[in-house]
Amino acid sequence: MKNIYSLFLFCLLFSSCTKLDEAIPSYLYIAEPIIQTDYTEQGTDQHRLSSVWLTLDTLTLGVFELPALVPIIGNGEIPLLIRPGIPKNGALDDLLIYPVFSQYRDTIEFESTVTDTIQPIFTYRSNCQFVLLNDFENSNNFEALEEEVVFQSVEEENLVFEGLRSGHVAINENVSSFTLATIEDISIPDLSAPTFVEFNYKCDAIMSFFVTGIRVNNAVAFLDDILFIYPSDDWNKIYVDLSEYLVIQEEVQNLKIGFRASLPDTLSQANFYFDNIKVVHLPL
Secondary structure, eight states, rough: OOEEEEEEOOOOOOOTTTHHTSSOEEEEOOOEEEEOOOHHHHOOOOOOEEEEEEEETTTEEEEEESSSSEEEEEOEEEEEEEEEEEBTOOOOSSSEOOBOOOOEEEEEEEOEEEEEEEEEOBBTTTTTTEEEEOOSSSOEEESSSSTTTTTEOOOTTTTTTTSOOOEEEEEEEESEEEEEEEOOOOOOOOTTTTTEEEEEEEEEOOOEEEEEEEEEEEEEEEEEEEEEEOOOOEEEEEEEEEEHHHHTOEEEEEEEEEEEEEETTOOOOEEEEEEEEEEOOOOO
């Protein structure tokens, strides 16, 4: 190997690293990443990548919350690999390498005391299948299952996440619950392959994300709440990992996804907003 080097993060974790304590590190600053998409085919480039897995040469240093400043011992050209991480199902303490995104590779010329800055660029993998895309700009593929519930697009600038429109539903003491579901069935080619649902939202009350359909073996309809989503005054984004749920399912048909909520006793009205709903499937 042309350049011999060693890497470390925090020497204080090791009582016997006095020699490393004397070394002068260089630094790698990892800025907030950029996502590049073909909007027509892949939808928004807005993201919530909260962390990355960093590998230098063949040594994986670990997981770093973004933005990150990583101390490194060693000089010379070192290849690096960065893999994007998401909070699985919105849980900041449960991080997951997002498999539908590409990996970022580069080679950095490290020099002691010098800080190198990189801004990783990620794209969706070329073989990803976008089973559903809904940005509410020209159409809406969700519907309310209750006749009295109105689910429609809003255009007020202070209410829209991005673009010209977002989805909106309101409940009150007269109409105290809603159930939204996809109008058409969701076709997942392989239930054992990674499948994720992405969406932006803000809401005044707890709502659930669910999957519904019919189990072929007994022709029984089911509706499973996959995730409970807590109120947020600001727009947020969640990545729902459907992979573990779908892989244990037997043959199902008429598969749909949706959202539902009921008005809590503490409120007289609650608003729910949605944007950029995607179902992304990665064939094995």
